[in-house]
Amino acid sequence: MDSQREGSRLTDALRAVAADDGALSASPSVEQQLLAEVRSVARRRRRRAALSTIGAAVVLAVAAAASWTMSRATPSRAAAPPVNQSSVRSGAAMLQATPFLPLPYSGVPMSEGAQLVRLEVPRSALVSFGLAPVDGAPAGASETIFADVLVGEDGLARAVRFVQP
Amino acid sequence: MDPAGDARLVDAMRRGDEAAFGQLYAAHHPAIYRYALRMCGAAAADDVVQETFTALLQGARYDPARGTLAAYLFGVARHHILKRLSITGQESPLDVDPLDDATPFDDVSRGQTVDSVRAAIDALPPVYREAIVFCELHEMDYAAAAALMQVPIGTVRSRLHRAKALLCARLAPARVQVKVRHG
Numbered sequence: 001m002d003s004q005r006e007g008s009r010l011t012d013a014l015r016a017v018a019a020d021d022g023a024l025s026a027s028p029s030v031e032q033q034l035l036a037e038v039r040s041v042a043r044r045r046r047r048r049a050a051l052s053t054i055g056a057a058v059v060l061a062v063a064a065a066a067s068w069t070m071s072r073a074t075p076s077r078a079a080a081p082p083v084n085q086s087s088v089r090s091g092a093a094m095l096q097a098t099p100f101l102p103l104p105y106s107g108v109p110m111s112e113g114a115q116l117v118r119l120e121v122p123r124s125a126l127v128s129f130g131l132a133p134v135d136g137a138p139a140g141a142s143e144t145i146f147a148d149v150l151v152g153e154d155g156l157a158r159a160v161r162f163v164q165p
Numbered sequence: 166m167d168p169a170g171d172a173r174l175v176d177a178m179r180r181g182d183e184a185a186f187g188q189l190y191a192a193h194h195p196a197i198y199r200y201a202l203r204m205c206g207a208a209a210a211d212d213v214v215q216e217t218f219t220a221l222l223q224g225a226r227y228d229p230a231r232g233t234l235a236a237y238l239f240g241v242a243r244h245h246i247l248k249r250l251s252i253t254g255q256e257s258p259l260d261v262d263p264l265d266d267a268t269p270f271d272d273v274s275r276g277q278t279v280d281s282v283r284a285a286i287d288a289l290p291p292v293y294r295e296a297i298v299f300c301e302l303h304e305m306d307y308a309a310a311a312a313l314m315q316v317p318i319g320t321v322r323s324r325l326h327r328a329k330a331l332l333c334a335r336l337a338p339a340r341v342q343v344k345v346r347h348g
Contacts, residue, residue: 006333007329010282010329010332010333010336011301013278013279013282013336014282014297014301014302015301016278016279016282017279017282017283017286017302018301018302018303018304020279020283021199021202021203021283021302022195024195024198024199024202025194025195025198026194026195026198026210026211026214026215027211029211030194030211030214030215031190031194033215034186034190034215034218034219034222035183035186035187037219037222037223038178038181038182038183038186038222039181039183041179041180041181041222041223042180042181042182042183043181044181045180045181
């Protein structure tokens, strides 16, 4: 048996197969489906970035509203925004959830498609709305509370309510 | 493309960059497709390519320190191929025909050779087929093939040797057929 010759011929034949297979590739639909997946990844990233921007804007808006309210509300804390009396107890200020409090610049009519964004904010934000004692949080209370911010479709925050964690 | 460049493209693709995907897909998918085609047939090869690139897009991050992207993709593809082979039960016992003195390629035209060799490769048991595909069709060195197949280099050599012997044995009847046809 001329095994060397046979081996060489087999190698040549395998190279011929490799060369012949060289032009083969997956069907175009595979690339299209993968491309659609890549586009969907891009869309998801854009949406996340937009939500982050909205979140940051909301935090800024709440902070601005808080400082604006604080600057005006100190002498008239008794006339704080209407709050569900059952949800806020004087002294201990064991707040469960306030009604929605309109933000100062929220005169723009609310369009449909508003979103509720929950944020964790310092308890001091409550003080600035006249909803808690100025002398600080009750013993054992969390340093932060939740703020549910109503965000219009245009990304502007319209109202906020505070929720006890 | 160097591993670091590939890694940058992979990161860009994972952020949704279509151009990066296009570049990576064009560079790497044909080899993955041909490997999958030889290992589990045309019907499954497209799926293996899709699963491999989906893993690159959404799965564990490619680490260039651990090897080339091509090796990484072959590894992912191999995982999917082995899953398919185990489901379809393609592992067959070794049925080696005794080798005779015939040289099976003497009277066969190039086209016939390619077709018959391809058919003979497809008929090999997967462990031998994989050795032929990696080392001969993809011209991978033994070390790279051994790393992918997760066996010692010596095992790759012996599998390749055995695969070639099986191919010669399987191709012998082709020579007889052609001779009869001509004779």
